[in-house]
Amino acid sequence: GENVEQHPSTLSVQEGDSAVIKCTYSDSASNYFPWYKQELGKRPQLIIDIRSNVGEKKDQRIAVTLNKTAKHFSLHITETQPEDSAVYFCAATSSGSARQLTFGSGTQLTVLP
Amino acid sequence: DAGVIQSPRHEVTEMGQEVTLRCKPISGHDYLFWYRQTMMRGLELLIYFNNNVPIDDSGMPEDRFSAKMPNASFSTLKIQPSEPRDSAVYFCASSPRLAEAFFGQGTRLTVV
Numbered sequence: 001g002e003n004v005e006q007h008p009s010t011l012s013v014q015e016g017d018s019a020v021i022k023c024t025y026s027d028s029a030s031n032y033f034p035w036y037k038q039e040l041g042k043r044p045q046l047i048i049d050i051r052s053n054v055g056e057k058k059d060q061r062i063a064v065t066l067n068k069t070a071k072h073f074s075l076h077i078t079e080t081q082p083e084d085s086a087v088y089f090c091a092a093t094s095s096g097s098a099r100q101l102t103f104g105s106g107t108q109l110t111v112l113p
Numbered sequence: 114d115a116g117v118i119q120s121p122r123h124e125v126t127e128m129g130q131e132v133t134l135r136c137k138p139i140s141g142h143d144y145l146f147w148y149r150q151t152m153m154r155g156l157e158l159l160i161y162f163n164n165n166v167p168i169d170d171s172g173m174p175e176d177r178f179s180a181k182m183p184n185a186s187f188s189t190l191k192i193q194p195s196e197p198r199d200s201a202v203y204f205c206a207s208s209p210r211l212a213e214a215f216f217g218q219g220t221r222l223t224v225v
Binding site: 105 | 211
């Protein structure tokens, strides 16, 4: 089955700096890669996703890149703000198969004011 | 739409007691998932249903855990008997597709 590894487990950045979280996956058949944000005491919520037919996707200060050859994808947050502090989870699956999402272990991002 | 609704939000129980967690998925979603979240193990998928039928329960840790979905708008996760190591946040999620998950607010379970 799919195995998703996520690094780093914790990340601290100064407000205004960029943050990058990286994930690798094992199943070359995976073609859908969402990212979830979980604020303290709240539910995980989808913030951005990417499908394997594109290499990069942006939404304001958030971007995700995908390298299918290397089987890794990354979340980039620019101009970080204190409200970006949360746990971020990557996930992977093959949307065309009978397989559910496999989540990474999460990254605790802290944006220091 | 109110989203996925879970109850209770918090549950404290004594070891050996039966615990029942409840979930109401988003209307029209054919998939329902139960996840467990702990610091040590992160987000673990316990079981998921498609059209009320359990499809994959390989993540259910032991026979003490059971889940049901009697209809499209209700599911339960039961632990009997509960143990301190079951303490975690349990999330229910639903989705129109297998490759997505819309999470509820979670139930924080503490077994003392």
